[in-house]
Amino acid sequence: MTRRTTWLGLRALVGLALLAAPAWVLATAGGAVPHQHWTLGALLAVSALAGVALLVATALAWRRDRRRATAPPATPSTSTSSADTPRSGVTGASAPSPDAEPAARPEPARPRGRRVLRATGAGVGLALLAVLAAATAWLRPFPATDAALDALRGDDAVEVRESAGWYAFVPRDAEPTTGLVYSPGARVDVRATAAVLRPLAEAGYLVVALKEPLGIALTSPGQSASAMAAFDGVERWAVGGHSLGGVAASSFAAAHDDEVDGLLLHASYPLGDMVDADLVVASVSGSEDGLTTPADVDASRADLPAATTFTQVDGAVHAFFADYGPQPGDGTPTVPREEARAEIVAASLALLDEVAAG
The missing domain is CATH 3.40.50.1820 (Alpha/Beta hydrolase fold, catalytic domain)
Structure with missing residues (x-):
C-alpha cells in the first residue's frame, strides 16, 4: 500500500465520520435538536456538508490516480527514411506531419520545501476535520424524558x-x-x-x-x-x-x-x-x-x-x-x-x- 493510498483512505474515513456524527445525533436525540440553540443545528449541517465535500474530493482524487496508473505509456515518434518523405528546404530534414502532437514536456518538480508545506497543511486540515466530527458527536444533547x-x-x-x-x-x-x-x-x-x-x-x-x-x-x-x-x-x-x-x-x-x-x-x-x-x-x-x-x-x-x-x-x-x-x-x-x-x-x-x- 502506497502512501498516497493510505492518505486517501484516511480522508475517506474522516469524511464518513463527518457524516456519521450528525446522523447519530439526529437518530438518538433528533427530537431535541430543533428546541436547542440554533448553533447546534448549524454544527450538524456544517459537519455533514464537510463530510460530503471531503468524500467527493477524495473520490475524484482516487479516480485521477487510477487513470494515471492505467494510462498506456507514451510511445516515442519514429523518424521515416528520406526516400519515403518529401524533401524540405533543408537537406536531411523531414517535414513534420501536420497531425503530429507536440511532445509532452515533463512538469517541473516542485521545490521540496513547498511540497512539505503543502503536505503539512493538508494533514492539519484533515486533523481539524476529525476534531469537528468528534465535537459534533460529543455535543449531542442528553434529551428530555x-x-x-x-x-x-x-x-x-x-x-x-x-x-x-x-x-x-x-x-x-x-x-x-x-x-x-x-x-x-x-x-x-x-x-x-x-x-x-x-x-x-x-x-x-x-x-x-x-x-x-x-x-x-x-x-x-x-x-x-x-x-x-x-x-x-x-x-x-x-x-x-x-x-x-x-x-x-x-x-x-x-x-x-x-x-x-x-x-x-x-x-x-x-x-x-x-x-x-x-x-x-x-x-x-x-x-x-x-x-x-x-x-x-x-x-x-x-x-x-x-x-x-x-x-x-x-x-x-x-x-x-x-x-x-x-x-x-x-x-x-x-x-x-x-x-x-x-x-x-x-x-x-x-x-x-x-x-x-x-
Whole structure:
C-alpha cells in the first residue's frame, strides 16, 4: 500500500465520520435538536456538508490516480527514411506531419520545501476535520424524558413560551415581579429542566430557561442579560443553573451584582471568589452526586458569601436536577427522583422567596 493510498483512505474515513456524527445525533436525540440553540443545528449541517465535500474530493482524487496508473505509456515518434518523405528546404530534414502532437514536456518538480508545506497543511486540515466530527458527536444533547416534556404543557396556572433563545414559564394569575434566569447543565436538553422549574412558576415567579449555544453555558456567559431585558416588568432577578450552567450563572452574578439579587446553584459552584458579592445565594446539591461531589460543594464554601444557604438532598445524584436520564460518571441514587425533586424545588423556592422579600 502506497502512501498516497493510505492518505486517501484516511480522508475517506474522516469524511464518513463527518457524516456519521450528525446522523447519530439526529437518530438518538433528533427530537431535541430543533428546541436547542440554533448553533447546534448549524454544527450538524456544517459537519455533514464537510463530510460530503471531503468524500467527493477524495473520490475524484482516487479516480485521477487510477487513470494515471492505467494510462498506456507514451510511445516515442519514429523518424521515416528520406526516400519515403518529401524533401524540405533543408537537406536531411523531414517535414513534420501536420497531425503530429507536440511532445509532452515533463512538469517541473516542485521545490521540496513547498511540497512539505503543502503536505503539512493538508494533514492539519484533515486533523481539524476529525476534531469537528468528534465535537459534533460529543455535543449531542442528553434529551428530555417524558416527565420533563409533560411539564412543558401550558395550563391555567402557567403559560409556557418558547423563543429562539429560551423557554419561559410565566404565571397566569398575576404579573410576576421576581424572576429567575436559569442555565441548564452542559449538553443537557433545555426542555429537561421543565419539571424542576415549572413549580417555581406555579408559585408566582417568572422562570426563563436558556438555550445555550452548542449546549455549553460558558460559550455565552452574558446571555442572561438578554433574557432579563426581555421581561422589563420584573423588578428583582436571580440567576442560577445546573452544573456548568451554575458556573456560568455565578460568573454573571458576580459581574452584575447591581442588577442581580440572587444566585441559585444546582449541583454547582462558582469559578472564583464571590465572598463579597451582595447576593442572596443558595447551593443545592446531592449526596450521591458523582460529578459535582459533596467534596466539591464543601470546597466552594470558601468562595461564596458567608450567609449562603447550603442544602444537601440525601440520596440525590447529578441527573436529578433535570430530567434527561442517567449520565456517565454520575453516582447511584438511593432515593426516588420525585422525592429528591420535591426537596430541590423547596430549596429553590426558599431562595426566590428571599429575593422577592428584598
